[in-house]
Amino acid sequence: MNYPHIIEQIKEEVHNVFHNGKDDRLIYHNLLHTEQVVRHIVKLAGHYQLSDSDFFTVMAAGWFHDTGYFTDCKNHENVGAENAKNFLQKVGVPQEVIKEVEACILSTKMPQKPEGLLQQIICDADLYHLGTDDFKEKNKTMRKEAEAFKGHEIDKQQWRVHTIAFLESQHFHTTYAREHLEKGRLKNLEELKEKSLKFQQDQDLILMNEQNIAVAETDALQKKDKKKKLERPDKGIETMFRITAGNHQRLSDMADNKAHIMISTNSIILSVILSILLRKLEDNPHLIVPTLLLLIICVVTMVFSILATRPTIPSGKFTQQDVDQKKVNLLFFGNFYGMSLTDYESGMLQMMEDRDFLYGSLIRDLHGQGVVLGRKYRLLRIAYNVFMFGIVASVLAFIIAMVFVAM
Incomplete structure (x- = not known):
């Protein structure tokens, strides 16, 4: 058979496939890549001095191996083998040669598992660039092609890690490629690892700097808050506590005076009822109901007035845990009258050394006074009502009773 002539026909056919396909996404797997693979096949085939039939087999496989990208990029090897089969049958190539061509194309599928020298040659020719100085540029081109097919940008470090894994898993199959390309593959792999390591170190450094900045900002905020606390107007705060405590004390005195007025007034009324009216009830039975009503009213009023002034005293004891947790108010006698001087002095010293504890105690003291005042005035309101x-x-009852008697 005139194999050289058929190879020229194959070349023309593949050129037509790529020119008619016009897929702009094929930045790497284009006609240029196919021609480079064919040149590498020629070099490897020349080294091994293949027969005309074997040379034709690998050349035909090299030309057709990527023509399937225009139909199915994921299974392009199968489509390329089918394209080769259809064309070679047209030009009258023997069936056994066609099968070998198909097997060579399918052997380029990843992971490569070539069987025999011919399949090893096309596999090494397809990945020839892994051991050359052109690897960097071709790797960038492959990344652009992958981005075009995925429709989005691929992170450089992510692609670099993927490429490192690929280079580590890949090896050349022919003796010629191992002798001339393996050293370059290892060199390219080492450079990629160095770049990846440097990138990771830079990222770690950036992360560390961000963490340091965050810590510094947190420290600055804490110092600022502490400074604000230290810069609080102490005299103004103390004046506020003093005025508020004085106001509470005056209100408490007013409540006590009002209660005393009610107690005194009702005591007088009770005295009059008991000393005068009760004696005359036998002669004036119609006054029994008004008198009892007045008596009950006076008693109830006095009870609520007394409740308003009656003191409530707590247990007068606290624990060290209460002091440590800043829960006790050492400014109110009801919380410490049952404690020894030593314990009280220790608690007071601890409170005076702690700004927050001291102001917290003053706040609790004001709140306690407010609660007591609220209770006093609530009971007094009931008493007055x-x-x-x-x-x-009562007056209406007396009037009604007198009117009925008069009638």
């Missing part, structure tokens, strides 16, 4: 409405009701 009972007295006010009760007196009116």
Whole structure:
């Protein structure tokens, strides 16, 4: 057979496939790559002095091996083998040669598992660039092609890690490629690893700097907050506590005076009822109900007035845990009158050394005074309401009783 002539026909056919396909995404796996693979096949075939039939087999496989990209990029080897089969059958190539061509094309599928010299030659020719100085440029081109097919940008470090894994898993199959390309493959692999390591170190350094900046900002904020606390107007705060405590004390005194007025007034009324009215009830039975009503009103008013002034005293003891947790108010006698001087002095010294504990105690003291005042005025309001409405009701009762008697 005239193999050289058929090879020229194959070349023309493959050129037409690539020119008619026009897939702009094929930045790497294009006609230029196919021609480079064919040149590498020629070099390897010349070294091994292949027969005309074997030379034709690997050349035909080299020309057709990437023509399947235009139909199915994921299974392009199968499509390329089918394209080769269809064309070679047209030009009358023997069936056994066609099968060998198909096997050579399919052997380029990753991971490569070539069987025999012919398949090893095309596999090494396809990945020839892994051991050359052109590897860097071709690797960039492959990344651009992968981005074009995926439709988005691929991170450089991610691609670098992927390429390192590929180079580590890949090896050349022919003796010629191992002798002339293996050293270059290892060199390219080492350079990629160095770049990857440097990138990782830079990222770690950036992360460390960001963490240091974050820590510094946190420290600055804490110092700023501490400075704000230290710069608080102490005299103004103390004046506020002093005025508020004085106001609470005056309100408490007013409540006590009001309670005493109610107690005194109702005591007088009770005295009058008991000394005068009760004696005359036998002669004036119609006054029994008004008198009892007035008596009850006076008693209820006095009870609520007394409750408003009656003191409530806590246990007068605290624990060291209360002091440590800043829960106790050592400024109120009801919390410490049952403690020894030593324990109280220790707690007070601890409170005076702790700014937050001291101001917290003052705040709790004001709050406690407010709670007591609220209770006093609530009971006093009840007492005044009972007295006010009760007196009116009693007077009306006396008037009604007198009117009925007069009738």
